[in-house]
Structures are given as structure tokens and as C-alpha cells.
Amino acid sequence: QVQLVESGxxxxxxxxSLRLSCAASGRTFSTYPMAWFRQAPGKERxxxxxxxxxxxxTSYADSVKGRFTISRDxxxxxxxxxxxxxxxxxxxxxxCATIRSGIISSFAGQxxxxxxxxxxxxxx
Numbered sequence: 001q002v003q004l005v006e007s008g009x010x011x012x013x014x015x016x017s018l019r020l021s022c023a024a025s026g027r028t029f030s031t032y033p034m035a036w037f038r039q040a041p042g043k044e045r046x047x048x049x050x051x052x053x054x055x056x057x058t059s060y061a062d063s064v065k066g067r068f069t070i071s072r073d074x075x076x077x078x079x080x081x082x083x084x085x086x087x088x089x090x091x092x093x094x095x096c097a098t099i100r101s102g103i104i105s106s107f108a109g110q111x112x113x114x115x116x117x118x119x120x121x122x123x124x
Contacts, residue, residue, distance in 0.1 A: 002026035002113040004096050009118030012086055016122070020081040022096030022115055033104045034072055034079040035111065038092035038120075045095070047106035049081060059104050064090075086122045093117040 008020040022034070035050035049070040051058045058070055067086075072079040079096060097111035105111070 002032070002098055004098065004113055004115035006094065006096050006115040006118040009094060009120045011121045011123065014086060014088055014122055014124050016086050017082070017084045018086065018120060020083065020094055020096075020118060020120070022079045022081075024077045024079070024096075024098065026077075031102070032098040032100060033102060034070075035097050035099070035104070036070060036079075036081045036094060037097060037108055037111075038090075038094045039117075040092040043092075045108045047108070048094070050104045050106070051079065052104060053102075057104070059106070061106070083120070086120075088122045088124045091120060091122050093119050 003025045005023045012018055031053050033052050036048040037045050038048050039045040047061050049060045051070045055072045067084050069082040095117045096115045098113045099111045
């Protein structure tokens with residue numbers, strides 16, 4: 001069993017930065033890919049970024065490439081999402097998730113464990 005707890009959300013002006021954290025419990029954290037998704041009101045949950053266990057292989061949605069960076073610290077059982085140059089359209093609840101298959105996926109339905117989410121609001 002894996003439990004995920006996100007933190008770091010908040011209100012920021014357009015062009016600003018935030019760093020989200022996701023603390024995981026469970027001995028197998030270091031072997032699972034980790035991902036961030038987001039969900040805006042009235043919209044489906046969408047993929048943001050993911051990283052394999054090594055932290056070397058990463059994947060990003062086109063909408064955040066060059067602005068967001070995903071990283072992980074397996075010693076701390078934590079994955080991060082550094083968000084720079086934030087835009088109002090980045091406003092959403094951000095969730096971290098992990099997948100037991102070991103394969104990075106952009107499909108939310110394939111992920112096995114989810115956090116409760118953290119709100120990010122970007123004002124114009």
C-alpha cells in the first residue's frame with residue numbers, strides 16, 4: 001500500500017512560481033514511477049508530468065514543457081513539481097499518483113494510488 005500527501009499549493013500571480021511536494025509512504029516508493037496530474041473545475045483530470053524511479057527519465061504534457069520540472073528524492077520518499085512562469089490556465093487541483101506497472105502513462109485510469117490534491121490558483 002502506498003499513501004501520497006501533496007503540499008505546496010497556493011495563490012500566485014501570473015508569471016510566478018510554486019513548488020509542489022508529494023510525500024509517499026510505502027517501502028516500494030523508490031521503484032514506482034510517479035506522476036502529477038491536474039483537474040480544473042468542469043474539466044477532466046489531465047496529465048502534467050511523470051518520472052521513472054531513477055528520476056532520469058521524465059515526460060511532460062506539451063502545455064507545461066519548458067515551464068515545469070518534475071524531480072524526486074527517493075531517500076526522502078518525495079516527488080516535486082517545480083512550476084515556473086505560471087499562467088491563469090494552470091489553475092487547478094494538482095494530484096500526485098503512482099503506478100505499480102512501472103511504466104509511465106499519461107492516462108489517469110492506469111494509476112493505482114492518488115493523493116488528496118493541492119489547489120493551485122494563478123491570478124492574472
